[in-house]
Amino acid sequence: MAGGRVTVIDIAKAAGVSKSTVSLVLQGSPLVNEGTRVKVSAAMRELGYVYNRGAATLRQTGAKSKIIGVVVNDLTNSFFAELAVGVDMVVQSAGFVQFLSNTSESIDRQREVIASMREHGISGLIVSPARATEAADFKPLVAAGIPVVVAVRSLPGAKVSSIVSDNHEGTAAAVRHLASLGHRRISFLGGFPNTAVFAERLTGYRDAVVEVGLGFDDELIVSSAPSRAGGADAIARTMAMGNPPTAAVCFNDAVAFGVCDGLRARGMEPGRDFAVVGFDDVIEAQTAVPALTTISVDPQGMGRRAAQLLLKQINAGKVEAENVTAAVRLVVRESCGAAQRKSREELA
Amino acid sequence: MAGGRVTVIDIAKAAGVSKSTVSLVLQGSPLVNEGTRVKVSAAMRELGYVYNRGAATLRQTGAKSKIIGVVVNDLTNSFFAELAVGVDMVVQSAGFVQFLSNTSESIDRQREVIASMREHGISGLIVSPARATEAADFKPLVAAGIPVVVAVRSLPGAKVSSIVSDNHEGTAAAVRHLASLGHRRISFLGGFPNTAVFAERLTGYRDAVVEVGLGFDDELIVSSAPSRAGGADAIARTMAMGNPPTAAVCFNDAVAFGVCDGLRARGMEPGRDFAVVGFDDVIEAQTAVPALTTISVDPQGMGRRAAQLLLKQINAGKVEAENVTAAVRLVVRESCGAAQRKSREELA
């Protein structure tokens, strides 16, 4: 039983029919007689037949197997583990299986695993790119007609589908949250003004500030490098103002960390003396700074959406790349909610 | 370029050689001329050739693809995510790719994904079984000559390799730890006496108790169902004794939770008033009860070991099932260490 694999021809012989009839049964074709069908099925069960999907894929023109590749940059981070779970859910129920690989932010490994996946004939790829991934890295894939969905991190000029956080709604939700806590002067800190992401997030902030009836003050927008150092710099400049804010919506979580640093440097405790909200770009905020409110997405939901997006493209043959945004939610930490509430009372 | 896949014959034509020469180059055979090799390689690069591993696998007798399946019962639990990362490391460096699926403790889904993996011709399987998995569920796989490694949870009478925590060393380490904190009366709580796991853990406890010079007292061993309710029951009976212990090594983490419940019910705070150590069976302790010391394994390390075990079997053809134990470590939580230290001072 070890070497002797049982094939369609074996079960054809056992059932007293021909190869192709068995094949039709396998595909659930209506062309085959009911009696024949059960006879064949019985033989398959009896002989312990297992379908050889590789052979089938080979024969089919186009040679697409029912495999979709998933590549994440850090599976150790539970955000990405959840993302993978979300993907797996829809992928499985669509009859596909999931190749999952972890790159640990290594661009070389990313290249390797994607190459390996291609050799195995994946019919689509979902990837949360490692840092420093170039848009061009996916050119060969799309040229070969393999749909790609980039998730979590957007890729500059790649002509592939993507799913990232809803930038506009994220900062807007943050502003509404802070306003509901009583804050009247809310700043927008960090980021380089000449990027699309910055524009979206700033517009969300601006729209919400107006919406909640706070006057819009240009002075409250302080750009900087989108880094931890940049955040520290931005908060320093902000606090030097005549009428400083009591809260900040930060361009991303790296900036938020820097803002916290800067606050502490001046003897203020973030969350207690000054409310800060970070935007989960790098997805590290969850563990790094517990006393921080963050704008995040539901990772499983994002995974499901990504998979749906991909399957749509696979089934539709080839479609234009589609860029969608994932709904965000505000994650207010316990340690932070109480503190921010206190800051409201002081302001009242 | 979309439909027209480039094949060995294309590159043979382009390089002015024959199919099989190309094949030899692909496999890095030393039989081929250096000049020919570079010519062929150049053609491959130029035409954007991608190796069709499915076709190769099909042709090879035995039909084993370079895929190994990994099935975990809860990828949402970071323990298993880490395990998968560990597996991926060694699997990738051995030139295999990883099919990863999550069963969410569903035995039906587990059956499905394993069937699917078989159809894709996995050459081995690493599985952390869903609850209620039967040993017989893996019979077909081993009959087909596909090596299986069961990890984390042991499977009663399955004739497959397994890697689980080192039971003896785990409870022994717990006893040594508690003794070093000053505890003199340490109980062993929970579990059904007639199982192999119970025997191993109890022996570890007993050996260490003797080793550290504490008299062995039969009264301190209180068995119960290996569940939360069982733990509550066990601690209740224990505290009713004339000379109650000050610490407990629990059969598993479910029991430990129950012990904590029971402690609180009598106005005692686990960790502060009574030291409790859980054994990570279900791997939920990490988040569930922060003030608890647990006996755990390094998940990535376990994943690597599991993968090595599997690869060994794959390369060796067919081997006897091998049962190995993974080294454990004591995870002492901050909130707990201080508390337990205090309890030592009181005892001193």
Next chain:
DNA sequence: CTGTTAGCGCTTTCAC
């Protein structure tokens, strides 16, 4: 060292 030939297990026309 390189070319020819024959399949791996399956699907797919096309006859019967």
Next chain:
DNA sequence: GTGAAAGCGCTAACAG
């Protein structure tokens, strides 16, 4: 409805 034959892309024997 069912059978016969061809071939997917690759490797494995043999010849040259």
